[in-house]
Amino acid sequence: MTRQTTRHTTRHTVRYTDFTFRPVDPQADGELLHRWVTHPKAAFWMMADARQEDVERAYLEIAADEHHHALLGLRGGEPAFLMEKYDPAHRELTGLYEPEPGDVGMHFLVPATDTPEHGFTRAVITAVLAHLFADPAAARVVVEPDVRNKAVHAxxxxxxxEALREIEKPEKRALLSVCTRERFRAATGAVA
Known part of the structure; x- marks a missing residue:
């Protein structure tokens, strides 16, 4: 008699509530950040050739900047992604668009992994936006990804x-896009 074994797989759904945030410690997190931002899959982060000390210096500058902040997204207490928030009236987009009261700029990076998890990146961006909109002063999130980064546009x-228009930045041609609290809630059902 032959015994037949059935293998079951369970699909785990990542929720945006699975994450917490803490400020980046440029020196303590330097090695980790260097590994993340120099990986070929992080090409749009534009730090492929950076040395660890370059990465640490960049995040020390952010830590000292009242208009720019870097946070690590944690899952189960372990670093899972990087998020930056900035005031687009003072950083990144100065002179390139008309800022509105309550605008907050954002970047995020999900590091490359050998074991991708279905829905992880979507849960991350949802968590990032929920975190930003948790501040009652935040009315819109503004982003400026590279026009070639089709995956992030989707x-x-x-x-x-909502994509507004392409803009020319010193380092790239970018797609200026905004998300209001209402559009975020309608698209995701998430609550800040």
């Missing part, structure tokens, strides 16, 4: 971003 649209 992801942004899925969570409520």
């Amino acid at each position: 992801l942004n649209e899925a969570v409520g971003f």
Whole structure:
């Protein structure tokens, strides 16, 4: 008699509530951040050739900047992604668009992994936006990803971003996009 074994797999759904945030410690987190931002899959982060000390210096500058902040997204207490928030009236987009009261700029990076998890990146961007909109002063999230980064454009649209126009930045041609609290809630059902 032959015994037949059935293998069952369970699909785990990552929720945006699975994450917490803490400020980046540029020196303590330097090695980790260097590994993340120099990986070929992080090409749009534009730090491929950076040395660890370059990464630490960049995040020390952010830590000292009242208009720019870097946070690590944690899952189960372990670093899972990087998020930056900035005031687009003073950083990144100064002179490139008309800021509105309550605008907050954002970047995020999900590091490369050998074991991708279905829905992880979508849960991350949802968590990032929920975190930003938890501040009652935040009315819109503004992003400026590279126009060639089609994957992030689709992801942004899925969570409520509206593409406004292409803009020319010193380092890239970018797609200026905004997401209001209402569009975010309608697209995701998430609550800040």
